[in-house]
Amino acid sequence: MQTSIIKTSIILFVVVTIVFSTIYTPQAILPTLKGVFHISVLEINLLLSGMLFVLMIATPFYIPISNRFGKKNIMIFCTFFLFLSVLLSSITSNFYVLLFSRFLQGVFVPGITAIMLSYVQEIYPKNHRGLGMGIYMAATSFGAVIGRLLAGWITFLYSWRIAFLVFAILLFIAFFAMIFALPVNKTELTNKRVINKDALFSFLSNIKILSVLIIPTIVFFSFMAISTFATYHLAQEPFNLDASQLGNIFLVLLLGVIISPLAGRYSDIIGRLRIIYLGIAILILGIFLTLSQSISLVIAGLGLVTMGMFSVQSVTPTYLGELVPEKKATISILYQSFFYLGGCLGTFLPSIFWEYYKYNGVTSFCIALILIGSLPLAYINFNKKKEA
Known part of the structure; x- marks a missing residue:
């Protein structure tokens, strides 16, 4: 039991870190992107504000969907399409395509973040739920750091496209980690909320x-x-x-x-x-x-x-x-x-x-x-x- 909890905790931390890092990827490189596309601060900030707006709108819709198809299934589905949308960010040279890819990310991110909170409480034994939530909250904070930090470093050393490509690769890794390493909650189908x-x-x-x-x-x-x-x-x-x-x-x-x-x-x-x-x-x-x-x-x-x-x-x-x-x-x-x-x-x-x-x-x-x-x-x- 203890080994299983440790394994789940490590995978949970890695997956949540990667997902949350994609939310904040552009923030440290906004001045760079503004110069690349020659647009205003208001327009370039849509890469963050527009994505978060879509994320906010999409969040409530995932709860009934997850109740029907299962939390892990929905999170796997959303992680794969989040990977594709971040990959699109890395290959475009057009600002509006980049903005569209960020909107897509806003659609798929809550399919992981909105569901993960209740999923964590269900896969951990009752006497370890505090541990699970602590790991989740720590990973959200760590992901916010990694998203900004790595994007800044990689953009400085290579380019902003390579920065997005690195996060796309990380999401692909998280996709397989979810499939093979995160447990399925066997009781969720009989405990729908x-x-x-x-x-x-x-x-x-x-x-x-x-x-x-x-x-x-x-x-x-x-x-x-x-x-x-x-x-x-x-x-x-x-x-x-x-x-x-x-x-x-x-x-x-x-x-x-x-x-x-x-x-x-x-x-x-x-x-x-x-x-x-x-x-x-x-x-x-x-x-x-x-x-x-x-x-x-x-x-x-x-x-x-x-x-x-x-x-x-x-x-x-x-x-x-x-x-x-x-x-x-x-x-x-x-x-x-x-x-x-x-x-x-x-x-x-x-x-x-x-x-x-x-x-x-x-x-x-x-x-x-x-x-x-x-x-x-x-x-x-x-x-x-x-x-x-």
Whole structure:
């Protein structure tokens, strides 16, 4: 049993890392791609924002499909077509074909990410589920780092097409790893969970739940905005970093691997909301530091932005599950949709501020959004304590 768990854990970590790395592949090389295609920041950022928008829309549709055809089968299918779409990215010289390939990736990625959360809880024994979820969360963070880091290095040494080709090869490896190494959950066909549409609408009309769902949206919005536009900021005077150096900057995202389990653990001790508020405060402080003219302070700021984001995202799903314990599957889908909405908008809307006000405008907008978006939850909980 122990050997089987170790094998499953290793394969799970590798597969999730590879899949999540493809989401963020273009981020470190956006300035390079902008120069290659001679287009605006708003247009080139569609490689991220457009993909995340499609991902957000596609996420809810995979749950009923996986209930019918089986989680592992759907994940294998989506991994293969994700491989083909990333391969298309590597062979095109046309921006619109590249953008189309990214949209395709947005269609197939949630067929793995949206299903994997419940799949992990089903393939691990009850007393090892915490281990499984910890490995999954660590792999998502590690994948975000690898996607940016490798893309920056490979683009600097070879070309952006080779960078996409490398990730296509990794996905092909993940495809076979899924087929031959990940177990099939033998009980899932007798334990189907259906997303209740009425519950979705009732949650969206519940002010308390909606105020909590806004938090991952604004936090991931700010994280994607800062990590995206920091690359443009650092590629300019006085920093003038190249593609490989920009890729190296994203090593700070490894802090997410460390902070995620710590935030979860301490939320059990001091409360979920306190960790959420603490994460928001750290995030804002980090954004302020990225405005510095010192590269060391900018890196420290990006580190704090990472810590703040992962602190909030590690605790929010658990807090939502505690608010509606009988509808965890439904609230999980809502959480993921709001989360990716934030990522989509976070690479699109700030482009407007960048065009007119550069990096100062982006950071000011993010801080204002975080403060305004946090007010409803703070107000509700303040009144709750007052009534108590």
